[in-house]
Amino acid sequence: MPQSAKLFSDRLNHCLDETGAPASIRERAVILGKMTDISKQLAFSLLEGHQIPAKDTIEKIATEFEVDPEWLSGEK
Numbered sequence: 144m145p146q147s148a149k150l151f152s153d154r155l156n157h158c159l160d161e162t163g164a165p166a167s168i169r170e171r172a173v174i175l176g177k178m179t180d181i182s183k184q185l186a187f188s189l190l191e192g193h194q195i196p197a198k199d200t201i202e203k204i205a206t207e208f209e210v211d212p213e214w215l216s217g218e219k
Contacts, residue, residue, distance in 0.1 A: 150217040151201075152192030158208040158215070159190075178207050 156171070164171050168190055175186040181200060188194050195216065196204070205212035213219040 147217050148195050149192040151195050151215065152190060154210075154215050154217070155189060155204065158204075158210060162208075175204075179203050 155175075159171050159175070164174055168187065171190055172183045172186040175181070175190065176183045179186075179200070180203075181189075181196070185196070189196055195201075198212075198216075201216050202212045205215045208215075211219065
């Protein structure tokens, strides 16, 4: 697993923690999918740290959670 994908996953999960999302990865994938209009499969993969999304998806997620896209992606 790429380190940057793990960092993205950690930060994404932190954002969900801040919103009071349930701890269950399956529930988080559903919530993330609905919030950002991505598939549950992609959401699950992102939450597990298996991949980093495309830049436009990072920006969409960052906007939804009101965080800096560069922070979320691990560039900062």
